[in-house]
Amino acid sequence: MNIVVCIKRVVDVSQVKVDERTKEPIIKGIAQKTSDFDKNAVEAAIKTKEKLGGTITAITVGEASSAENIKEALAMGADKGVILSDPSYVNLDSHNVSKVLAQGIKSLGQVDLVLLGEASIDSYSGQMVSRLAELLGFGQMTAVRAIKAEKDKMVCEKDMGATVRELEGAYPLVISVTKEVNEPRLPTLMQILGAGRKPLETKGAPAIGLDVSTISPGIEMKGLKAITMQRKKVLFEGDEAPGQLATEIKNFLGR
Protein backbone atom coordinates (compact mmCIF):
# COMPACT_ATOMS: atom_id res chain seq x y z
CA MET A 1 0.00 0.00 0.00
CA ASN A 2 1.59 3.28 -1.14
CA ILE A 3 0.12 6.05 0.96
CA VAL A 4 0.62 9.77 0.42
CA VAL A 5 -0.34 12.32 3.03
CA CYS A 6 -0.59 16.01 2.15
CA ILE A 7 0.72 18.65 4.55
CA LYS A 8 0.27 22.41 4.57
CA ARG A 9 2.30 24.97 6.49
CA VAL A 10 -0.05 27.74 7.60
CA VAL A 11 -0.10 30.80 9.83
CA ASP A 12 -1.32 29.99 13.32
CA VAL A 13 -4.70 31.73 13.01
CA SER A 14 -5.15 31.82 16.77
CA GLN A 15 -2.27 34.31 16.93
CA VAL A 16 -3.53 36.69 14.26
CA LYS A 17 -4.22 40.20 15.57
CA VAL A 18 -5.94 43.13 13.94
CA ASP A 19 -4.09 46.38 13.26
CA GLU A 20 -6.31 48.92 15.03
CA ARG A 21 -5.30 51.69 12.67
CA THR A 22 -5.82 50.02 9.29
CA LYS A 23 -8.45 47.52 10.52
CA GLU A 24 -6.53 44.85 8.66
CA PRO A 25 -5.48 41.53 10.16
CA ILE A 26 -1.71 41.25 10.50
CA ILE A 27 -0.61 38.04 8.77
CA LYS A 28 3.07 38.82 8.17
CA GLY A 29 5.41 37.62 10.89
CA ILE A 30 2.82 35.41 12.58
CA ALA A 31 4.10 32.02 13.77
CA GLN A 32 3.54 29.19 11.32
CA LYS A 33 2.62 25.59 12.00
CA THR A 34 1.21 22.44 10.43
CA SER A 35 -2.47 22.88 9.66
CA ASP A 36 -4.45 21.11 12.40
CA PHE A 37 -6.33 18.40 10.50
CA ASP A 38 -3.24 17.41 8.50
CA LYS A 39 -2.07 15.63 11.64
CA ASN A 40 -5.29 13.62 11.67
CA ALA A 41 -4.48 12.64 8.08
CA VAL A 42 -0.96 11.55 9.11
CA GLU A 43 -2.42 9.50 11.97
CA ALA A 44 -4.93 7.89 9.59
CA ALA A 45 -2.06 7.04 7.23
CA ILE A 46 -0.08 5.42 10.05
CA LYS A 47 -3.09 3.37 11.20
CA THR A 48 -3.67 2.21 7.62
CA LYS A 49 -0.03 1.22 7.25
CA GLU A 50 -0.09 -0.64 10.58
CA LYS A 51 -2.98 -2.71 9.26
CA LEU A 52 -2.04 -3.23 5.62
CA GLY A 53 1.70 -2.50 5.43
CA GLY A 54 3.33 -0.20 2.88
CA THR A 55 5.05 3.16 2.88
CA ILE A 56 3.91 6.66 3.78
CA THR A 57 5.15 9.69 1.88
CA ALA A 58 4.45 13.12 3.39
CA ILE A 59 4.25 15.75 0.68
CA THR A 60 3.81 19.51 0.59
CA VAL A 61 3.91 22.46 -1.77
CA GLY A 62 5.91 25.18 -0.09
CA GLU A 63 9.17 26.85 0.68
CA ALA A 64 12.22 25.37 2.42
CA SER A 65 10.68 26.22 5.81
CA SER A 66 8.05 23.53 5.17
CA ALA A 67 10.76 20.98 6.01
CA GLU A 68 9.85 21.57 9.64
CA ASN A 69 6.28 20.41 9.00
CA ILE A 70 7.30 17.43 6.89
CA LYS A 71 9.69 16.41 9.67
CA GLU A 72 6.79 16.52 12.11
CA ALA A 73 4.98 13.97 9.91
CA LEU A 74 8.17 11.89 9.67
CA ALA A 75 8.49 11.93 13.46
CA MET A 76 4.90 10.73 13.80
CA GLY A 77 5.60 7.81 11.49
CA ALA A 78 5.75 8.77 7.81
CA ASP A 79 8.64 7.09 5.98
CA LYS A 80 9.81 9.81 3.62
CA GLY A 81 9.14 13.41 2.76
CA VAL A 82 8.85 15.45 -0.42
CA ILE A 83 8.77 19.25 -0.72
CA LEU A 84 7.51 20.57 -4.03
CA SER A 85 9.20 23.92 -4.42
CA ASP A 86 9.94 26.13 -7.39
CA PRO A 87 10.73 29.84 -7.86
CA SER A 88 7.73 30.06 -10.20
CA TYR A 89 5.27 29.07 -7.47
CA VAL A 90 4.14 32.54 -6.42
CA ASN A 91 0.75 33.44 -4.92
CA LEU A 92 -0.74 30.11 -5.83
CA ASP A 93 -4.45 29.55 -5.20
CA SER A 94 -6.00 26.14 -4.47
CA HIS A 95 -6.42 25.56 -8.19
CA ASN A 96 -2.71 25.97 -8.88
CA VAL A 97 -1.54 24.16 -5.77
CA SER A 98 -3.65 21.16 -6.75
CA LYS A 99 -1.91 20.98 -10.13
CA VAL A 100 1.54 21.03 -8.52
CA LEU A 101 0.50 18.53 -5.88
CA ALA A 102 -1.16 16.14 -8.35
CA GLN A 103 1.91 16.24 -10.59
CA GLY A 104 4.13 15.67 -7.55
CA ILE A 105 2.04 12.68 -6.49
CA LYS A 106 2.18 11.25 -10.00
CA SER A 107 5.98 11.51 -9.89
CA LEU A 108 6.02 9.08 -6.94
CA GLY A 109 4.95 6.11 -9.06
CA GLN A 110 2.01 3.94 -8.06
CA VAL A 111 -0.07 5.49 -5.29
CA ASP A 112 -3.05 3.71 -3.72
CA LEU A 113 -4.24 6.21 -1.17
CA VAL A 114 -3.93 9.97 -0.72
CA LEU A 115 -4.96 11.34 2.67
CA LEU A 116 -5.43 14.96 3.67
CA GLY A 117 -7.14 17.13 6.23
CA GLU A 118 -10.68 18.33 5.58
CA ALA A 119 -9.48 21.92 5.06
CA SER A 120 -6.54 24.11 6.06
CA ILE A 121 -7.09 26.41 9.00
CA ASP A 122 -5.94 29.55 7.15
CA SER A 123 -8.19 29.59 4.10
CA TYR A 124 -10.65 26.88 5.17
CA SER A 125 -11.57 26.14 1.60
CA GLY A 126 -11.46 22.32 1.50
CA GLN A 127 -11.05 22.15 -2.27
CA MET A 128 -7.95 19.98 -2.43
CA VAL A 129 -9.65 16.60 -2.03
CA SER A 130 -11.99 17.27 -4.97
CA ARG A 131 -9.28 18.72 -7.15
CA LEU A 132 -6.77 15.93 -6.50
CA ALA A 133 -9.41 13.26 -7.15
CA GLU A 134 -10.26 14.88 -10.49
CA LEU A 135 -6.64 15.38 -11.55
CA LEU A 136 -5.49 11.93 -10.44
CA GLY A 137 -8.64 10.15 -11.61
CA PHE A 138 -9.07 8.54 -8.17
CA GLY A 139 -12.24 7.88 -6.19
CA GLN A 140 -13.07 10.57 -3.66
CA MET A 141 -14.37 10.68 -0.10
CA THR A 142 -14.71 14.07 1.52
CA ALA A 143 -14.56 15.07 5.19
CA VAL A 144 -15.03 11.61 6.67
CA ARG A 145 -15.11 11.11 10.43
CA ALA A 146 -14.31 7.39 10.49
CA ILE A 147 -12.26 5.20 8.17
CA LYS A 148 -11.89 1.46 7.96
CA ALA A 149 -9.11 0.29 5.69
CA GLU A 150 -9.56 -3.09 4.10
CA LYS A 151 -7.27 -4.90 1.69
CA ASP A 152 -9.09 -3.90 -1.47
CA LYS A 153 -11.31 -1.02 -0.37
CA MET A 154 -12.04 1.69 2.18
CA VAL A 155 -15.26 1.97 4.15
CA CYS A 156 -15.75 5.45 5.59
CA GLU A 157 -18.35 7.37 7.51
CA LYS A 158 -19.37 10.95 6.84
CA ASP A 159 -21.35 13.14 9.21
CA MET A 160 -24.10 14.84 7.20
CA GLY A 161 -25.70 16.69 10.10
CA ALA A 162 -29.02 14.92 10.53
CA THR A 163 -27.74 11.65 9.07
CA VAL A 164 -24.57 9.61 8.82
CA ARG A 165 -23.51 8.40 5.42
CA GLU A 166 -21.48 5.26 4.79
CA LEU A 167 -19.16 5.37 1.77
CA GLU A 168 -17.33 2.54 0.11
CA GLY A 169 -14.77 2.57 -2.65
CA ALA A 170 -11.88 0.58 -4.10
CA TYR A 171 -8.35 1.99 -4.27
CA PRO A 172 -6.94 4.27 -5.56
CA LEU A 173 -8.66 6.87 -3.41
CA VAL A 174 -8.28 10.45 -2.21
CA ILE A 175 -9.78 10.91 1.24
CA SER A 176 -10.06 14.00 3.43
CA VAL A 177 -10.59 13.51 7.15
CA THR A 178 -12.14 15.61 9.92
CA LYS A 179 -10.66 16.00 13.38
CA GLU A 180 -13.12 13.41 14.76
CA VAL A 181 -11.42 10.63 12.78
CA ASN A 182 -8.67 10.01 15.36
CA GLU A 183 -6.39 11.50 17.99
CA PRO A 184 -3.03 12.32 16.35
CA ARG A 185 -0.13 10.79 18.26
CA LEU A 186 2.60 12.89 19.83
CA PRO A 187 6.00 11.68 18.68
CA THR A 188 8.56 10.71 21.31
CA LEU A 189 11.89 12.49 21.57
CA MET A 190 13.57 9.48 19.92
CA GLN A 191 11.13 9.70 17.01
CA ILE A 192 11.72 13.44 16.64
CA LEU A 193 15.48 12.84 16.51
CA GLY A 194 14.99 9.91 14.13
CA ALA A 195 12.96 12.04 11.72
CA GLY A 196 16.15 13.85 10.72
CA ARG A 197 17.56 10.60 9.33
CA LYS A 198 14.55 9.83 7.13
CA PRO A 199 14.76 10.76 3.43
CA LEU A 200 13.54 14.26 2.61
CA GLU A 201 13.66 15.40 -0.97
CA THR A 202 12.95 18.77 -2.59
CA LYS A 203 11.61 18.64 -6.13
CA GLY A 204 11.33 21.59 -8.50
CA ALA A 205 8.87 21.84 -11.36
CA PRO A 206 11.16 20.13 -13.92
CA ALA A 207 11.72 17.17 -11.56
CA ILE A 208 7.99 16.40 -11.56
CA GLY A 209 7.56 17.17 -15.26
CA LEU A 210 5.36 20.19 -14.62
CA ASP A 211 4.92 22.84 -17.30
CA VAL A 212 4.95 26.01 -15.17
CA SER A 213 3.16 27.98 -17.88
CA THR A 214 0.00 26.13 -16.79
CA ILE A 215 0.39 27.59 -13.29
CA SER A 216 -0.93 31.11 -13.03
CA PRO A 217 -3.36 32.32 -10.40
CA GLY A 218 -6.82 32.90 -11.87
CA ILE A 219 -7.97 34.49 -8.66
CA GLU A 220 -6.43 37.46 -6.91
CA MET A 221 -6.83 38.85 -3.41
CA LYS A 222 -7.89 42.49 -3.64
CA GLY A 223 -8.11 43.15 0.03
CA LEU A 224 -8.28 41.68 3.50
CA LYS A 225 -10.23 43.46 6.21
CA ALA A 226 -10.97 42.67 9.80
CA ILE A 227 -14.62 41.92 10.33
CA THR A 228 -16.21 44.80 12.14
CA MET A 229 -19.34 44.33 14.15
CA GLN A 230 -21.90 47.05 14.59
CA ARG A 231 -23.42 46.13 17.91
CA LYS A 232 -25.15 48.20 20.57
CA LYS A 233 -22.87 46.92 23.36
CA VAL A 234 -25.24 47.90 26.19
CA LEU A 235 -24.23 46.38 29.51
CA PHE A 236 -26.64 45.94 32.41
CA GLU A 237 -25.35 45.58 35.94
CA GLY A 238 -26.70 45.06 39.43
CA ASP A 239 -29.89 43.50 40.80
CA GLU A 240 -32.11 45.02 38.14
CA ALA A 241 -30.04 43.63 35.27
CA PRO A 242 -32.01 40.38 34.63
CA GLY A 243 -35.27 42.35 34.56
CA GLN A 244 -33.87 44.97 32.21
CA LEU A 245 -32.53 42.31 29.90
CA ALA A 246 -35.84 40.41 29.95
CA THR A 247 -37.63 43.62 28.91
CA GLU A 248 -35.27 44.10 25.95
CA ILE A 249 -35.79 40.50 24.89
CA LYS A 250 -39.58 40.79 25.14
CA ASN A 251 -39.58 44.03 23.17
CA PHE A 252 -37.40 42.52 20.49
CA LEU A 253 -39.51 39.40 20.17
CA GLY A 254 -42.73 41.42 20.35
CA ARG A 255 -44.08 39.27 23.16
Added chain:
Amino acid sequence: MTILVLSDDKKARFELLGKARKMADAAGTKVASLTFKACDCTPKGQGSIKNGADIVLLASPPIENYDLEAYVAAAAKAVEMVSPDLILVASTMDGKEFGPRLAAKLDRPCAVDCSDVRMEGGQLLVDRIMYGGNGIATLAFKTKPAVVTVPPKAFDAPSPDEGRKGEVLDLAFDMPTPKVKITKTTPKQTESVDLESAAIIVSCGRGLKKKEDMALIEGLAKALKAEIGCSRPIASDLKWLSVDHWVGLSGKKVKPSLYIAIGISGQIQHLAGMRDSKMIIAINKDKDAPIFTAADYGIVGDLYAILNQLTEKLK
Protein backbone atom coordinates in the same frame (compact mmCIF):
# COMPACT_ATOMS: atom_id res chain seq x y z
CA MET B 1 -22.77 37.58 -17.96
CA THR B 2 -24.66 34.31 -18.07
CA ILE B 3 -25.09 32.71 -14.66
CA LEU B 4 -25.60 29.01 -13.99
CA VAL B 5 -27.11 28.00 -10.64
CA LEU B 6 -26.40 24.52 -9.26
CA SER B 7 -28.03 22.98 -6.22
CA ASP B 8 -30.24 20.03 -5.39
CA ASP B 9 -31.48 21.86 -2.31
CA LYS B 10 -34.59 23.70 -3.48
CA LYS B 11 -34.50 26.44 -0.87
CA ALA B 12 -30.82 27.18 -1.44
CA ARG B 13 -31.35 27.07 -5.20
CA PHE B 14 -34.13 29.66 -5.06
CA GLU B 15 -31.97 31.96 -2.92
CA LEU B 16 -29.17 31.73 -5.48
CA LEU B 17 -31.63 32.25 -8.34
CA GLY B 18 -32.86 35.44 -6.65
CA LYS B 19 -29.30 36.75 -6.42
CA ALA B 20 -28.44 35.60 -9.95
CA ARG B 21 -31.58 37.31 -11.32
CA LYS B 22 -30.54 40.67 -9.86
CA MET B 23 -27.01 40.33 -11.26
CA ALA B 24 -28.26 39.23 -14.67
CA ASP B 25 -30.83 42.05 -14.83
CA ALA B 26 -28.10 44.59 -14.11
CA ALA B 27 -25.95 43.09 -16.87
CA GLY B 28 -28.80 42.34 -19.29
CA THR B 29 -28.02 38.63 -19.44
CA LYS B 30 -29.56 35.26 -18.63
CA VAL B 31 -29.84 32.88 -15.73
CA ALA B 32 -29.84 29.11 -16.15
CA SER B 33 -30.53 26.52 -13.48
CA LEU B 34 -29.87 22.79 -13.41
CA THR B 35 -32.29 20.46 -11.65
CA PHE B 36 -30.43 17.28 -10.67
CA LYS B 37 -33.30 15.30 -9.17
CA ALA B 38 -36.64 14.56 -10.85
CA CYS B 39 -38.52 17.87 -10.94
CA ASP B 40 -41.62 17.89 -8.76
CA CYS B 41 -43.22 21.01 -10.31
CA THR B 42 -46.04 20.96 -12.88
CA PRO B 43 -45.29 21.88 -15.50
CA LYS B 44 -41.68 20.87 -14.89
CA GLY B 45 -39.10 23.54 -14.10
CA GLN B 46 -41.68 26.18 -13.14
CA GLY B 47 -40.38 26.60 -9.58
CA SER B 48 -36.96 27.70 -10.78
CA ILE B 49 -38.49 29.94 -13.47
CA LYS B 50 -40.77 31.74 -10.99
CA ASN B 51 -37.74 32.34 -8.80
CA GLY B 52 -35.62 33.87 -11.54
CA ALA B 53 -34.37 31.33 -14.09
CA ASP B 54 -34.64 31.95 -17.85
CA ILE B 55 -33.50 28.46 -18.75
CA VAL B 56 -34.11 25.35 -16.68
CA LEU B 57 -32.11 22.24 -17.50
CA LEU B 58 -33.53 18.95 -16.28
CA ALA B 59 -30.89 16.26 -15.78
CA SER B 60 -31.82 13.32 -17.96
CA PRO B 61 -31.78 10.78 -16.48
CA PRO B 62 -32.58 12.50 -13.16
CA ILE B 63 -30.07 11.74 -10.36
CA GLU B 64 -32.32 10.65 -7.52
CA ASN B 65 -29.68 10.18 -4.87
CA TYR B 66 -26.58 12.32 -4.58
CA ASP B 67 -23.73 10.87 -6.63
CA LEU B 68 -20.63 13.06 -6.90
CA GLU B 69 -19.47 11.87 -10.29
CA ALA B 70 -22.95 11.96 -11.83
CA TYR B 71 -23.49 15.50 -10.52
CA VAL B 72 -20.20 16.66 -12.00
CA ALA B 73 -20.95 14.96 -15.33
CA ALA B 74 -24.37 16.63 -15.55
CA ALA B 75 -23.02 20.01 -14.39
CA ALA B 76 -20.17 19.89 -16.92
CA LYS B 77 -22.71 19.19 -19.66
CA ALA B 78 -24.78 22.16 -18.48
CA VAL B 79 -21.68 24.38 -18.62
CA GLU B 80 -21.11 23.23 -22.19
CA MET B 81 -24.71 24.08 -23.09
CA VAL B 82 -25.02 27.56 -21.58
CA SER B 83 -21.35 28.74 -21.44
CA PRO B 84 -21.76 30.60 -18.15
CA ASP B 85 -19.45 33.34 -16.90
CA LEU B 86 -20.42 32.59 -13.31
CA ILE B 87 -21.43 29.29 -11.72
CA LEU B 88 -23.17 29.62 -8.36
CA VAL B 89 -23.22 26.48 -6.21
CA ALA B 90 -24.95 26.21 -2.83
CA SER B 91 -22.34 25.28 -0.17
CA THR B 92 -24.30 22.44 1.30
CA MET B 93 -22.24 19.44 2.46
CA ASP B 94 -22.51 18.03 -1.05
CA GLY B 95 -22.08 21.39 -2.80
CA LYS B 96 -18.74 21.86 -1.03
CA GLU B 97 -17.66 18.60 -2.62
CA PHE B 98 -18.99 18.84 -6.18
CA GLY B 99 -18.40 22.62 -6.63
CA PRO B 100 -14.60 22.40 -6.43
CA ARG B 101 -14.68 19.08 -8.31
CA LEU B 102 -16.50 20.76 -11.20
CA ALA B 103 -13.99 23.64 -11.07
CA ALA B 104 -11.15 21.11 -11.29
CA LYS B 105 -12.79 19.45 -14.27
CA LEU B 106 -13.16 22.85 -15.97
CA ASP B 107 -9.57 23.75 -14.98
CA ARG B 108 -10.76 26.92 -13.27
CA PRO B 109 -10.40 28.50 -9.82
CA CYS B 110 -13.15 28.27 -7.25
CA ALA B 111 -14.03 30.38 -4.21
CA VAL B 112 -15.76 28.48 -1.44
CA ASP B 113 -18.31 29.72 1.12
CA CYS B 114 -18.62 33.27 -0.17
CA SER B 115 -20.78 35.73 1.72
CA ASP B 116 -21.17 38.04 -1.26
CA VAL B 117 -20.76 37.99 -5.05
CA ARG B 118 -20.81 41.15 -7.15
CA MET B 119 -19.65 42.85 -10.34
CA GLU B 120 -17.55 45.92 -9.69
CA GLY B 121 -15.64 47.87 -12.32
CA GLY B 122 -16.02 45.02 -14.77
CA GLN B 123 -14.55 42.52 -12.30
CA LEU B 124 -16.28 39.67 -10.58
CA LEU B 125 -15.61 39.99 -6.85
CA VAL B 126 -16.44 37.70 -3.95
CA ASP B 127 -16.02 38.04 -0.19
CA ARG B 128 -15.06 35.16 2.06
CA ILE B 129 -13.84 34.64 5.59
CA MET B 130 -10.15 33.79 5.99
CA TYR B 131 -7.67 33.17 8.80
CA GLY B 132 -10.04 31.51 11.23
CA GLY B 133 -12.55 34.35 11.21
CA ASN B 134 -9.94 37.07 11.67
CA GLY B 135 -10.46 38.61 8.29
CA ILE B 136 -12.74 38.88 5.32
CA ALA B 137 -10.97 38.67 1.97
CA THR B 138 -12.19 40.18 -1.28
CA LEU B 139 -11.13 38.05 -4.23
CA ALA B 140 -11.25 38.92 -7.91
CA PHE B 141 -11.64 36.31 -10.63
CA LYS B 142 -9.39 36.74 -13.65
CA THR B 143 -10.74 33.81 -15.68
CA LYS B 144 -14.15 32.46 -16.72
CA PRO B 145 -16.24 30.68 -15.74
CA ALA B 146 -15.87 31.57 -12.07
CA VAL B 147 -17.07 28.82 -9.74
CA VAL B 148 -18.43 30.31 -6.50
CA THR B 149 -20.05 28.42 -3.66
CA VAL B 150 -22.39 30.29 -1.33
CA PRO B 151 -23.71 29.05 2.02
CA PRO B 152 -27.48 28.64 2.36
CA LYS B 153 -29.19 31.77 3.71
CA ALA B 154 -26.45 34.16 2.52
CA PHE B 155 -29.05 35.74 0.24
CA ASP B 156 -32.77 36.19 0.87
CA ALA B 157 -35.15 33.99 -1.09
CA PRO B 158 -36.91 36.02 -3.81
CA SER B 159 -40.68 36.35 -3.92
CA PRO B 160 -41.78 34.08 -6.75
CA ASP B 161 -43.01 35.87 -9.87
CA GLU B 162 -45.97 33.76 -11.04
CA GLY B 163 -45.98 35.37 -14.47
CA ARG B 164 -42.33 34.74 -15.35
CA LYS B 165 -41.70 32.73 -18.50
CA GLY B 166 -38.75 30.55 -19.26
CA GLU B 167 -37.43 27.71 -21.31
CA VAL B 168 -37.26 24.13 -20.00
CA LEU B 169 -34.80 21.77 -21.65
CA ASP B 170 -33.74 18.19 -21.08
CA LEU B 171 -30.04 17.83 -20.35
CA ALA B 172 -28.85 14.47 -21.58
CA PHE B 173 -25.58 13.29 -20.07
CA ASP B 174 -23.71 10.02 -19.74
CA MET B 175 -24.13 8.54 -16.28
CA PRO B 176 -20.63 7.56 -15.11
CA THR B 177 -19.90 4.42 -13.11
CA PRO B 178 -19.23 5.70 -9.60
CA LYS B 179 -15.82 4.95 -8.05
CA VAL B 180 -17.21 5.53 -4.57
CA LYS B 181 -20.69 4.47 -3.50
CA ILE B 182 -22.96 5.64 -0.73
CA THR B 183 -23.87 2.29 0.80
CA LYS B 184 -25.99 3.46 3.71
CA THR B 185 -27.58 6.59 5.14
CA THR B 186 -28.56 6.33 8.79
CA PRO B 187 -30.53 8.92 10.75
CA LYS B 188 -28.63 10.02 13.84
CA GLN B 189 -29.56 8.54 17.19
CA THR B 190 -29.23 11.81 19.06
CA GLU B 191 -32.32 13.98 19.30
CA SER B 192 -32.13 16.10 16.21
CA VAL B 193 -31.38 19.78 16.35
CA ASP B 194 -31.62 22.14 13.42
CA LEU B 195 -29.65 25.18 14.49
CA GLU B 196 -29.35 26.61 11.01
CA SER B 197 -33.08 27.26 10.76
CA ALA B 198 -33.68 28.14 14.43
CA ALA B 199 -35.15 31.59 15.12
CA ILE B 200 -33.81 31.72 18.67
CA ILE B 201 -30.69 30.00 20.02
CA VAL B 202 -29.62 29.80 23.65
CA SER B 203 -25.96 28.84 23.63
CA CYS B 204 -23.64 27.85 26.47
CA GLY B 205 -19.90 27.60 27.03
CA ARG B 206 -17.22 26.88 29.61
CA GLY B 207 -18.85 29.22 32.12
CA LEU B 208 -21.05 26.27 33.09
CA LYS B 209 -19.41 24.37 35.93
CA LYS B 210 -21.00 20.94 35.52
CA LYS B 211 -23.16 18.96 33.17
CA GLU B 212 -26.17 19.08 35.52
CA ASP B 213 -26.20 22.86 35.10
CA MET B 214 -27.37 22.32 31.52
CA ALA B 215 -30.83 22.27 33.13
CA LEU B 216 -30.58 26.05 33.57
CA ILE B 217 -29.88 26.46 29.86
CA GLU B 218 -32.70 24.10 28.99
CA GLY B 219 -35.04 26.10 31.23
CA LEU B 220 -34.29 29.36 29.44
CA ALA B 221 -34.47 27.67 26.04
CA LYS B 222 -37.87 26.24 26.91
CA ALA B 223 -39.19 29.62 28.07
CA LEU B 224 -38.10 31.17 24.76
CA LYS B 225 -38.95 28.15 22.59
CA ALA B 226 -35.31 28.20 21.51
CA GLU B 227 -32.86 25.61 20.27
CA ILE B 228 -29.71 24.98 22.32
CA GLY B 229 -26.26 25.69 20.94
CA CYS B 230 -22.81 25.63 22.49
CA SER B 231 -19.18 26.60 22.01
CA ARG B 232 -16.40 24.18 21.13
CA PRO B 233 -15.43 22.87 24.62
CA ILE B 234 -18.99 21.77 25.48
CA ALA B 235 -19.31 19.62 22.34
CA SER B 236 -15.73 18.69 21.56
CA ASP B 237 -13.95 18.32 24.90
CA LEU B 238 -16.63 17.83 27.56
CA LYS B 239 -19.15 16.19 25.19
CA TRP B 240 -22.12 17.49 27.23
CA LEU B 241 -23.87 18.10 23.92
CA SER B 242 -23.48 16.41 20.54
CA VAL B 243 -21.49 18.17 17.84
CA ASP B 244 -24.76 19.15 16.12
CA HIS B 245 -25.07 21.85 18.79
CA TRP B 246 -21.63 23.30 18.20
CA VAL B 247 -21.69 26.87 16.88
CA GLY B 248 -18.51 28.21 15.32
CA LEU B 249 -16.23 28.23 12.34
CA SER B 250 -15.70 24.47 12.54
CA GLY B 251 -19.22 23.85 13.83
CA LYS B 252 -22.51 25.29 12.62
CA LYS B 253 -22.77 28.78 11.20
CA VAL B 254 -26.06 30.17 12.45
CA LYS B 255 -28.12 33.25 11.71
CA PRO B 256 -31.05 33.34 14.16
CA SER B 257 -32.93 36.50 14.99
CA LEU B 258 -31.90 36.15 18.65
CA TYR B 259 -28.68 34.54 19.93
CA ILE B 260 -28.04 34.34 23.67
CA ALA B 261 -24.46 33.42 24.63
CA ILE B 262 -24.16 32.22 28.21
CA GLY B 263 -20.76 31.67 29.77
CA ILE B 264 -19.11 31.90 26.35
CA SER B 265 -15.95 34.02 26.26
CA GLY B 266 -16.29 34.70 22.53
CA GLN B 267 -13.22 33.31 20.80
CA ILE B 268 -12.98 34.51 17.20
CA GLN B 269 -13.89 31.03 15.93
CA HIS B 270 -17.14 31.12 17.89
CA LEU B 271 -17.98 34.64 16.75
CA ALA B 272 -17.47 33.56 13.14
CA GLY B 273 -20.31 31.10 13.60
CA MET B 274 -22.90 33.49 15.05
CA ARG B 275 -22.02 37.05 14.19
CA ASP B 276 -24.76 37.32 11.57
CA SER B 277 -27.47 36.87 14.21
CA LYS B 278 -29.91 39.77 14.27
CA MET B 279 -29.63 40.40 18.00
CA ILE B 280 -26.87 39.04 20.24
CA ILE B 281 -27.06 38.88 24.02
CA ALA B 282 -24.19 37.84 26.27
CA ILE B 283 -24.00 36.80 29.90
CA ASN B 284 -20.50 36.39 31.29
CA LYS B 285 -18.68 36.95 34.55
CA ASP B 286 -15.64 38.52 32.87
CA LYS B 287 -16.38 42.08 31.75
CA ASP B 288 -13.40 41.95 29.37
CA ALA B 289 -14.63 38.83 27.57
CA PRO B 290 -14.60 39.44 23.79
CA ILE B 291 -18.21 38.25 23.57
CA PHE B 292 -19.33 41.66 24.87
CA THR B 293 -17.81 43.43 21.87
CA ALA B 294 -20.04 41.28 19.69
CA ALA B 295 -23.21 41.75 21.75
CA ASP B 296 -26.10 44.19 21.65
CA TYR B 297 -27.01 43.64 25.30
CA GLY B 298 -25.07 41.99 28.05
CA ILE B 299 -24.94 41.30 31.74
CA VAL B 300 -21.65 41.02 33.57
CA GLY B 301 -22.18 38.68 36.47
CA ASP B 302 -22.72 35.22 37.83
CA LEU B 303 -24.74 33.28 35.28
CA TYR B 304 -26.22 31.06 37.99
CA ALA B 305 -27.78 34.04 39.77
CA ILE B 306 -28.88 35.70 36.53
CA LEU B 307 -30.37 32.74 34.66
CA ASN B 308 -33.04 31.78 37.17
CA GLN B 309 -34.34 35.33 37.36
CA LEU B 310 -34.18 35.86 33.60
CA THR B 311 -35.99 32.61 32.85
CA GLU B 312 -38.66 33.42 35.44
CA LYS B 313 -39.29 36.82 33.87
CA LEU B 314 -39.49 35.40 30.35
CA LYS B 315 -41.90 32.55 31.11
